[in-house]
Amino acid sequence: MALIVQKYGGTSVGDTARIARVADRVIRTRESGNQVIVVVSAMAGETNRLTKLAADLTDTPSEREMDVILSTGEQVTIGLLSIALDARGCAARSFTGSQVRITTDSAFSKARIQKIDDSAIRQALDRGEVVVVAGFQGIDEAGNITTLGRGGSDTSAVAIAAALGADVCEIYTDVDGVFTSDPGVVPSARMLDRVSYDEMLEMASLGAKVLHIRSVLFAKKYNVPLHVRSSFNDKEGTLVTREEDIMEALEVTGVTYNRDEAKITVVGVPDQPGVAAKLLGPITDCNIIVDMIVQNVGTDGHADVTFTVPKADFKKALSCAQEAARELRAREVLSDDRVAKVSIVGMGMKNHAGVASRMFELLSKEGINIQIISTSEIKISCVIDDKYAELAVRTLHDGFELGKEPAVAENT
Amino acid sequence: MALIVQKYGGTSVGDTARIARVADRVIRTRESGNQVIVVVSAMAGETNRLTKLAADLTDTPSEREMDVILSTGEQVTIGLLSIALDARGCAARSFTGSQVRITTDSAFSKARIQKIDDSAIRQALDRGEVVVVAGFQGIDEAGNITTLGRGGSDTSAVAIAAALGADVCEIYTDVDGVFTSDPGVVPSARMLDRVSYDEMLEMASLGAKVLHIRSVLFAKKYNVPLHVRSSFNDKEGTLVTREEDIMEALEVTGVTYNRDEAKITVVGVPDQPGVAAKLLGPITDCNIIVDMIVQNVGTDGHADVTFTVPKADFKKALSCAQEAARELRAREVLSDDRVAKVSIVGMGMKNHAGVASRMFELLSKEGINIQIISTSEIKISCVIDDKYAELAVRTLHDGFELGKEPAVAENT
Numbered sequence: 001m002a003l004i005v006q007k008y009g010g011t012s013v014g015d016t017a018r019i020a021r022v023a024d025r026v027i028r029t030r031e032s033g034n035q036v037i038v039v040v041s042a043m044a045g046e047t048n049r050l051t052k053l054a055a056d057l058t059d060t061p062s063e064r065e066m067d068v069i070l071s072t073g074e075q076v077t078i079g080l081l082s083i084a085l086d087a088r089g090c091a092a093r094s095f096t097g098s099q100v101r102i103t104t105d106s107a108f109s110k111a112r113i114q115k116i117d118d119s120a121i122r123q124a125l126d127r128g129e130v131v132v133v134a135g136f137q138g139i140d141e142a143g144n145i146t147t148l149g150r151g152g153s154d155t156s157a158v159a160i161a162a163a164l165g166a167d168v169c170e171i172y173t174d175v176d177g178v179f180t181s182d183p184g185v186v187p188s189a190r191m192l193d194r195v196s197y198d199e200m201l202e203m204a205s206l207g208a209k210v211l212h213i214r215s216v217l218f219a220k221k222y223n224v225p226l227h228v229r230s231s232f233n234d235k236e237g238t239l240v241t242r243e244e245d246i247m248e249a250l251e252v253t254g255v256t257y258n259r260d261e262a263k264i265t266v267v268g269v270p271d272q273p274g275v276a277a278k279l280l281g282p283i284t285d286c287n288i289i290v291d292m293i294v295q296n297v298g299t300d301g302h303a304d305v306t307f308t309v310p311k312a313d314f315k316k317a318l319s320c321a322q323e324a325a326r327e328l329r330a331r332e333v334l335s336d337d338r339v340a341k342v343s344i345v346g347m348g349m350k351n352h353a354g355v356a357s358r359m360f361e362l363l364s365k366e367g368i369n370i371q372i373i374s375t376s377e378i379k380i381s382c383v384i385d386d387k388y389a390e391l392a393v394r395t396l397h398d399g400f401e402l403g404k405e406p407a408v409a410e411n412t
Numbered sequence: 413m414a415l416i417v418q419k420y421g422g423t424s425v426g427d428t429a430r431i432a433r434v435a436d437r438v439i440r441t442r443e444s445g446n447q448v449i450v451v452v453s454a455m456a457g458e459t460n461r462l463t464k465l466a467a468d469l470t471d472t473p474s475e476r477e478m479d480v481i482l483s484t485g486e487q488v489t490i491g492l493l494s495i496a497l498d499a500r501g502c503a504a505r506s507f508t509g510s511q512v513r514i515t516t517d518s519a520f521s522k523a524r525i526q527k528i529d530d531s532a533i534r535q536a537l538d539r540g541e542v543v544v545v546a547g548f549q550g551i552d553e554a555g556n557i558t559t560l561g562r563g564g565s566d567t568s569a570v571a572i573a574a575a576l577g578a579d580v581c582e583i584y585t586d587v588d589g590v591f592t593s594d595p596g597v598v599p600s601a602r603m604l605d606r607v608s609y610d611e612m613l614e615m616a617s618l619g620a621k622v623l624h625i626r627s628v629l630f631a632k633k634y635n636v637p638l639h640v641r642s643s644f645n646d647k648e649g650t651l652v653t654r655e656e657d658i659m660e661a662l663e664v665t666g667v668t669y670n671r672d673e674a675k676i677t678v679v680g681v682p683d684q685p686g687v688a689a690k691l692l693g694p695i696t697d698c699n700i701i702v703d704m705i706v707q708n709v710g711t712d713g714h715a716d717v718t719f720t721v722p723k724a725d726f727k728k729a730l731s732c733a734q735e736a737a738r739e740l741r742a743r744e745v746l747s748d749d750r751v752a753k754v755s756i757v758g759m760g761m762k763n764h765a766g767v768a769s770r771m772f773e774l775l776s777k778e779g780i781n782i783q784i785i786s787t788s789e790i791k792i793s794c795v796i797d798d799k800y801a802e803l804a805v806r807t808l809h810d811g812f813e814l815g816k817e818p819a820v821a822e823n824t
Contacts, residue, residue, distance in 0.1 A: 016468035053492055056428035058499035065498065068506050069491035072484035079481035080465055086477065087470035094480050098510060099555055120555075143511055143532075 002167040003035045003125075007135065007157035010044035011174040012231035013077050016084075022172075022231065023084035026130060030090060037121060037131045037164065039157040040081055042073025063108035067137075067147045071097070074134035074153070082132045092130040095120065097137035097145070102156065104138035104146045111138060111146035113155065116163035133160060151212020158215045162222035169224050171211065172231035177238035178203070178210050180402040181255040185390045188403030192253065193236075196243040199253050200226075202345040202379045206256040216240065249347035251355055252400040257393050258341045261291060262314040263371065263383060264321050265306040268331025271297050278328060279305055283320045288313040292341070292374045292383065302331070306372055308383065311337055339371065340389035343381040344396055356380050362399040368392055414579040415447045415537075419547065419569035422456035423586040424643035425489050428496075431455075434584075434643065435496035438542060442502060449533060449543045449576065451569040452493055454485025475520035479549075479559045483509070486546035486565070494544045504542040507532065509549035509557070514568065516550035516558045523550060523558035525567065528575035545572060563624020570627045574634035581636050583623065584643035589650035590615070590622055592814040593667040597802045600815030604665065605648070608655040611665050612638075614757040614791045618668040628652065661759035663767055664812040669805050670753045673703060674726040675783065675795060676733050677718040680743025683709050690740060691717055695732045700725040704753070704786045704795065714743070718784055720795065723749055751783065752801035755793040756808055768792050774811040780804055 006026065013019050022038075029036050050069050054061040078094035085092035101117035124131045135153025138146050148155055154171060161169035176191055178200065183189040195203075197220035204213040210228055219226050219240065229237025243249070269275050280290055293307045309317040314337050325333045342363075349355045359380055363370060368391065372383040384392055397403065418438065425431050434450075442448050462481050466473040490506035497504035512532055516523035536543045547565025550558050560567055566583060573581035588603055590612065595601040607615075609632035616625040622640055631638050631652065641649025655661065681687050692702055705719045721729040726749050737745045754775075761767045771792055775782060780803065784795040796804055809815065 016465055020469060050488065053428055053488070054495055057432060057492060057496045060499070061495040062498040065491040065494040065506055068494070068508075069488050072487050075484045075487075076462065076465070076481050079477040080469060082477040082480070083466055083473040084469045086474045087472070094477055096480075096557075099557075145508075145511075 001033055001035060003037070003164060004029055005037045005039060005157050005161040005164070005166045005169040006172060007039040007153060007169065008041065008172045008231055009153065009174070010041040010046070012172050013040055013081070014044040016080065018231075019077070019080050020084050022081060023088055023090070025231070026085060027088055027090050030130060035125050037125070037133060037160060037166070038081065039133045039135045039153060039160060040074060040077040041135050041153040042070075043077055046073040046076070064144060067108045067145050070147050071134070071137040071145050074136050078132045078134045085130055085132070090130055091128060092132055093124045094132045094134070096134050097156075098139045098143075100133055102138035102159070104140055104148070106140040106142070106144065106146065108144075108146055110149035111140070113138060113148070113159045116159055118163050121160070121164060151214055154212050154215035155218055158218040158222070158224050158226065161224045162218065166224065168227050169219065170227045170229060172229060173210060174230065174232065175210060176230045176233070176235050177228050178240070178254075180253065181393055181397045182257070185257075185393050186255070186397045188397065190403050190405070192238050194239045194241060194246050195253060196246055196249070196347050197240060198243065198378055199345050199347055200240045202343070202376070203254050203256050206258055206341070206343045206345070206379070206381070211240070243347060246347070248406070250406055251348040251352045252344045252346040252402065254345050255393050255396045255400070255402065256343050256345065257389050258343075259386060259389060260311050261308040261339060261341055261383075262311050262337035263306060263308050263335065263339045264318055265304055265334040266321055266325050266330045267304050267334060268302045269305055269325075269328055271301050271303040275303070275328060276305060279321065279324045280307065282324055283309070283317050286313075286316060286320060288317050288320075292372055292381065294372050294374070308339070308341070308372070338386040339383050340386045340392075341381050341383050342389065342392045342396065343379055344400065345379045347378055349378050349380075358399070359396060362395050363392055366391060366395050413445055413447060415449070415576060416441055417449045417451060417569050417573040417576070417578045417581040418584060419451040419565060419581065420453065420584045420643055421565065421586070422453040422458070424584050425452055425493070426456040428492065430643075431489070431492050432496050434493060435500055435502070437643070438497060439500055439502050442542060447537050449537070449545060449572060449578070450493065451545045451547045451565060451572060452486060452489040453547050453565040454482075455489055458485040458488070476556060479520045479557050482559050483546070483549040483557050486548050490544045490546045497542055497544070502542055503540060504544055505536050506544045506546070508546050509568075510551045510555075512545055514550035514571070516552055516560070518552040518554070518556065518558065520556075520558055522561035523552070525550060525560070525571045528571055530575050533572070533576060563626050566624050566627035567630055570630040570634070570636050570638070573636045574630065578636065580639050581631065582639040582641060584641060585622060586642065586644065587622060588642045588645070588647050589640050590652070590666075592665065593805055593809045594669070597669075597805050598667070598809045600809065602815050602817070604650050606651045606653060606658050607665060608658055608661070608759050609652060610655065610790055611757050611759055612652045614755070614788070615666050615668050618670055618753070618755045618757070618791070618793070623652070655759055658759070660818070662818055663760035663764050664756045664758040664814060666757050667805050667808045667812070667814065668755050668757065669801050670755075671798060671801060672723050673720040673751060673753055673795075674723050674749035675718060675720050675747065675751045676730055677716060677746040678733055678737050678742045679716050679746060680714045681717055681737075681740055683713050683715040687715070687740060688717060691733065691736045692719065694736055695721070695729050698725075698728060698732060700729050700732075704784055704793065706784050706786070720751070720753070720784070750798040751795050752798045752804075753793050753795050754801065754804045754808065755791055756812065757791045759790055761790050761792075770811070771808060774807050775804055778803060778807050780807075
């Protein structure tokens with residue numbers, strides 16, 4: 001008998017007909033002889049509806065109270081799913097974050113899970129019940145309701161799987177699994193049978209929307225196998241697992257892109273120690289996350305510093321940079337918010353030389369100029385003109401032959 | 413400095429504009445130097461919306477899970493009102509039933525409050541915060557979410573006022589106060605300045621919709637003054653209080669009516685001990701509440717038993733009565749679901765003879781036949797043909813001169 005955690009996102013529980021289908025799937029899993037814990041999100045649209053109510057009252061709602069309001073979304077879903085299971089003769093019991101005792105810190109709207117009490121869930125499982133838990137929520141030490149922020153329900157599911165020692169955490173979503181690239185841009189994109197935590201982390205941080213980075217980090221830390229699959233069909237989906245469990249790592253596993261960044265270059269900064277800190281300090285102080293940073297030293301004792309920020313923070317970051325540039329007596333500030341970041345990810349890159357130069361060559365052949373390059377152990381990212389984004393993704397996907405089944409069979 | 417509990421019903425918090433107006437009123441009360449605890453219902457329509465979602469899944473939803481779902485309605489309102497207060501510079505903090513620790517029994521959907529922990533609320537008041545509590549809900553000893561059923565938010569407010577020793581519990585609603593009769597039927601109906609708990613209890617149980625009987629019982633038991641008033645204007649409303657606090661009790665305080673009953677008569681029952689029990693036992697066993705019961709003994713050793721039941725239970729009650737009548741060898745069963753109950757209520761009745769005969773005389777003058785009479789210390793009810801209901805109410809209201817200000821000034 002396996003213990004399986006299943007997480008269903010907002011689209012999968014978007015209306016009562018879909019909730020009924022989720023109940024059927026849970027019962028099939030139960031009847032195959034497994035214990036099941038289900039973690040659910042709010043019904044699609046519900047979080048927006050609640051956020052708008054608060055926005056009617058003020059632009060800056062109290063974060064504590066927003067969490068009180070938003071946490072009701074998941075609470076409705078756990079009740080409805082438990083009712084659907086119960087109506088089909090399957091004993092079920094719902095739990096809010098407070099009832100499980102999912103303890104978090106007190107950072108309202110972006111709380112982090114600190115501890116999960118497994119006793120109430122275990123008692124229900126021992127009674128033969130399906131356990132239905134509200135994702136995205138917890139309570140702090142003082143009993144305040146908290147929410148986990150973006151991707152929170154995935155994180156809840158993985159954390160519960162880790163706390164209960166589940167055999168697998170199944171993430172049900174509206175796509176079939178993890179793909180080599182965005183199928184909307186690359187028609188030949190292929191679903192991956194397996195992908196490592198680290199590859200998934202890079203792909204998530206680079207814009208792939210299937211899993212949130214926090215849940216993957218959690219899964220990696222506690223070694224919880226993640227099974228990403230569709231709630232609308234029975235396809236097998238993608239297993240996200242340890243590198244060791246993947247027989248032959250691919251050179252390049254996936255191509256991702258991100259259009260949500262803008263580029264700022266401060267030209268002619270005196271090349272002295274501490275200049276980058278003086279430039280970027282005020283920006284990070286404003287809670288703006290700086291992504292790529294590149295510094296080129298010129299021959300005249302001056303340097304150019306280029307960095308990227310989320311598009312939403314572009315204007316604020318630009319005015320910060322302009323002020324810092326004045327103080328540092330830099331020559332000028334250039335900016336461009338029509339850029340895209342294109343990245344290739346793959347574990348095998350570590351052991352294969354020449355992947356980077358092959359990437360640059362493929363882009364250059366299409367006449368695409370590279371503005372910034374940034375690399376990690378298993379990833380290479382290039383910032384290019386936004387208008388070439390789709391072309392670059394397709395070129396790299398085809399150039400690295402990601403649409404083909406890998407020659408060496410993966411260990412299944 | 414007084415401690416005031418204010419309860420706002422679903423219409424008073426029906427949209428965000430109304431919630432903002434509630435916030436303004438709370439702040440005015442706060443700025444007059446009072447401590448304020450606010451108890452709120454779900455936004456009007458919300459409970460129906462949630463009930464319909466569950467009805468999509470099954471006709472017989474699990475009661476435990478329905479309470480999980482329905483309790484979210486009040487949770488959204490406490491968050492929104494706290495946000496509105498906070499946005500106006502008034503420190504506020506919301507509490508779910510679980511966060512207060514409003515402990516109830518485990519009768520889901522109709523739980524009864526057993527204990528209220530006042531410590532969390534008191535700490536918040538001591539910090540100078542307005543406390544915003546979700547009405548209608550609690551938790552049982554095992555931590556399950558419960559709801560209190562009809563009129564639950566009123567009961568929550570009164571129970572909290574009792575637990576905290578509040579000076580008054582203000583019930584804000586969509587009418588100006590308690591009237592001598594339904595203003596929709598009796599244009600001359602007058603708002604009462606004061607009314608006793610017992611009169612209010614009779615009026616509530618007879619169909620006046622302003623306050624639920626459970627909350628009045630609670631208020632009477634713990635001697636909590638109730639102040640019924642409108643959330644849409646600043647009129648003074650009606651104080652529901654102890655009989656001793658009302659200088660001169662009126663003979664008749666109000667006239668109410670109820671069209672939600674049906675009448676069943678079992679004719680020619682052998683007049684033996686235990687016959688009424690044999691007749692009514694099976695009906696109450698079906699959870700049907702029998703209201704009025706009258707037994708007339710005839711001269712032939714047989715009796716006629718007449719009783720009334722809620723219209724919704726009429727068919728079930730009738731078939732129960734027919735079966736019991738066969739077993740008791742009764743002559744026949746008559747029934748009529750086109751009846752109305754008209755009642756007069758007043759503390760002064762206890763000390764004034766002739767109120768009943770004046771009532772019968774007034775009805776008879778209009779040619780209205782009385783089918784059943786039932787009396788208590790402070791109430792007389794008559795069942796009549798439904799078509800005369802409004803005429804009877806107006807006749808009694810005018811006959812007892814309830815539209816006039818009372819000659820003796822009340823103690824204000």
